[in-house]
Amino acid sequence: MKHIRNMIMAAAGAAMLGGVATAQAQDLKIAVGFPPGSAAFYALDNLAKNIEANSDMKAKVFALSLLNLKETPPGIRDGIADMGFVLPPYYPAEYAETNLAANLSMLATTGEQIESPGTAMGAAMTEYVFLHCPECLTEHKRMNQVYLGTGTSPTYILHCTTPIRTMADLKNKKYRSGAANFGRWAEAVGGTKVSVPGNDIYEAMAQGVVDCGMFSATELTNLQLFDVTKYITTKIPGGVFAGVATNNINRDTWADLTPEQREVIFKASARSNADVTWKYYADAKRNLNDAPDKGIEIIEPTEEMVKFSNDFVESDLKVIAEQFTNDYGVDNAQAKIEKVAELVDKYKKLTKDMADDPEALAQLYWDEIMSKVDLTTYGLD
Structure with a gap:
């Protein structure tokens, strides 16, 4: 309905301008189920600022007031919000493929140790979903959403x-x-x-x-x-915690955007994924220092x-494979686990010096992953 309404508005505008249609500016509502001052709000507030700075779109972040954490996935699906901070583990059946990868997050703190394991896991999740897991993208589509990347927490x-x-x-x-x-x-x-x-x-x-x-x-x-x-x-x-879709967007909203607007949001999302990972890490380090006082x-x-x-x-990997195969009908679970493990190792090496550098991390997201997504078709089929 939203798509149809925008088409009607565009047609009316074209008629008023002698038949020349112009792109409609967008006002985006962004929901985050955390309060102002939180890492998630910080990232999505920066997302909104980046969108406004690089386009004719307006974006407003609603912290807690529009949707709480559990309400956000159906809220984006139904158009209550245009974008939002989605936690797939709250809906294990609906996001089974994405949750399979998120369940492997403990690999980030075993084996090779890096200062901010969240940087490796977030990038690994993002590459996996975008480039190696069409089933993941399909389940986001079933929720009437377009996936735009993952940021993660520091060590649990x-x-x-x-x-x-x-x-x-x-x-x-x-x-x-x-x-x-x-x-x-x-x-x-x-x-x-x-x-x-x-x-x-x-x-x-x-x-x-x-x-x-x-x-x-x-x-x-x-x-x-x-x-x-x-x-x-x-x-x-x-x-x-890797069960995050930092900036999921409603599919109808995405389809209503111009190609240029979609590219702006996509690039801003690369930075937002990096921002939430960095802010979580930086705040955790500060909080641990403050805790004794x-x-x-x-x-x-x-x-x-x-x-x-x-x-x-190590022992839980077999349990994960069996659970997602038997309980959620995930095909080729073992091969998918091996792929995620491979990506975690890859990004441990690439992100080991990026704990305090969100700009470099955002560039990594773009260069290694998001620049390889074809925006002429992504989220539009």
């Missing part, structure tokens, strides 16, 4: 209301899990996984619904968790705990 660590110092301390705890692989880790250490939407973590920790949250230190400010976190155990479970004890895990997590990642 434990934020708890009780101290976790040993393997024994890990048992019988309730862990908030934001993705299936982290939930399996919680069960592997003898705990219970609890699914809580990101916007509800504060209350869940404050009321004892969960003992620990598994997420990056960025969420201490993103979700105002400094007040409810008393202990942080670093390095475990490891991995990053806010009454939070920082605990280093034992070697046994780190080894357990690394061994878990």
Whole structure:
């Protein structure tokens, strides 16, 4: 309907101008289910500024007020927002192909170590979805969305209301899990996984619904968790959160744009993916430095705990393949896992010096991945 309405408006404008049609300017509504000041808002606010600076389009970011995190995918699908910060793990069946790759995020912190594993995983996810996974693009299409890339968190660590110092301390705890692989880790250490939407973590920790949250230190400010976190155990479970489609856009909105407008948004999205990854990393580093002054004890895990997590990642690859094959009907899951692992290794090497350089990371996104996408057809079939 939106596409038809814009065609009618364009035709009317052409008639008024003696039959010469001109491109219609666009006003884009961008939804992010995090508050102002968060890493996600920072990235999408910069996205809006880049769009406005390089086109005749207007863009406004709505932080929390338009759609929360769980409402965003259907909200973009239905045109409530034109663009938004989508978390595919909230919809495991609808985004099964994308979630298969996101479930492999713990590969980012095993093997070769880099300062910001999120830079490698975000680029690996983005290349995989754009260039190697037509099934991923199809499922975004079924949600009436066009995928525009992925940014990721820094390393996942434990934020708890009780101290976790040993393997024994890990048992019988309730862990908030934001993705299936982290939930399996919680069960592997003898705990219970609890699914809580990101916007509800504060209350869940404050009321004892969960003992620990598994997420990056960025969420201490993103979700105002400094007040409810008393202990942080670093390095475990490891991995990053890669179940992100940073700037998904409604397909009807995308189709209504001129080729020049689509290119502007595409280039701005490369920077936005880099911005969210960098901002998450920078805020996590600052928050960990600030934590002791806010009454939070920082605990280093034992070697046994780190080894357990690394061994878990290796053994979990088979579980991931079986789960996505049997539960979600993903074909050739093992081959897809191997491809993602290959890409993670590739981008560890390419991004190892980019932890604090979002401009270089954005250029990498463009040169290695997004410049290879044919915008004359992408998202229009």
